[in-house]
Amino acid sequence: MRLASYFMPTLKEDPSEAQIVSHRLMLRAGMIRQVSAGIYSWLPLGFRVLKKIEQITREEMDAAGCLELLMPTLQPADLWRESGRYDDYGKEMLRIRDRHDRDMVYGPTNEELITDIFRHSIKSYRDLPKNLYHIQWKFRDEVRPRFGIMRGREFFMKDGYSFDLDYDGALRSYFNMYLAYSRTFRRMGLSAIPVKAESGAIGGDLSHEFLILAETGESQLYYDQQITELDAESIAADADAETITQFLGRYYAAVDNKHTDWADSGVPQARRREHTGIEVGHIFYFGTKYSEPLGASVAGPDGSEVSVHMGSYGVGVSRLVGAIIEASHDSDGIVWPEAVAPFKVGLINLKPGDAACGDAARELYDGLRRAGIDVLYDDTEERAGAKFATMDLIGLPWQVTVGPKGLRGGTVEVKQRRNGDKEEVSLASALSHLSAA
């Protein structure tokens, strides 16, 4: 991508409405634009990151055996009346009336709709287990949308739903998602702590939030330091219920409303930690809370009808964009982990008018693209200082600078954004250097 023809409206000044660093940097880097309170447009740079996060999430869900589908954003209110949540959900749910006076809602979550799909099609225990997910916009009319896309009203979520014949099967499905979530966040360069949590409006009595530590987090968490070293992969995904339950209870971690007193936690003094965190994922097991009222049952092995046991699993795809910035930035701007970076390389031509610089930069640009490496090529007429500042602000993992001085000796400069390390490499080897990086 050539910057001169790209659309990346960066800001030099800190926007006054942004209270936290990720919101500030997303606005300054031209990633998003506010449309209305808690509602944002995703501009090209931000959209690329959103898509990367979406894709990693999708790949990990697929690898865990989940099946992707797509449900609409609008749902009939009658489904919510069947589950009893139409009245319970309160003002957070956006209610709409269509031209035929039918009540609709803009989905804040999809337990009812997926259960409706299930009950019409799956009738036998032989078709279980099933785990269906989609990645779709949600709307929750939060009282206080804040922190940019971190607590929005319209936001992008991966929500998945599992169906099993009984508790043991459902616990295995739950644990399968617990493992998949750990892998998903790790791939994004995050270390997320699974924490016992309240189930809230979704319901049920077993739930874990995945939190990443950040000063700006809205959740207070209390945890045993050991949990950060917990290797969930040491347990087989098809382990029995007892092994899974034991594993889930091995180390203490609780959000504020689940935490009572350290003294009751059994955690030795030296291992107690308290920190604020950002919730990037939440998994729930809620048994037959929706399958019973909606009549989602299957014929069991002995022929009798059984209400299926369900769980639901959410990843805050749009929130993650902000959460990753909270976890990875410095005073100059964003520092993207490579897996989610909008481009891998930022190529700076210090003197676009100069024939040698133009040729060298173009050669590198074409070579990188041929090698399948995403590159943003700054071919604008800006001053050198401004170009460097913009590249640091948008946080691409690698910067390559082509300038007249270096070129006289046949070299370009390669800088790693994460640590600022710079290296002069020959123009000829720059491509292989970056391909290998």
Ligand code: 5CA
């Ligand atoms: N049905 C369940 C699981 S699919 C559910 O809705 N869970 S949730 O309410 O916990 O939301 C899942 C994830 O969406 C959260 O962990 C959080 O990362 C993200 N999320 C929730 N509310 C917002 C919001 N207002 N803005 C941005 N992301 C949000």
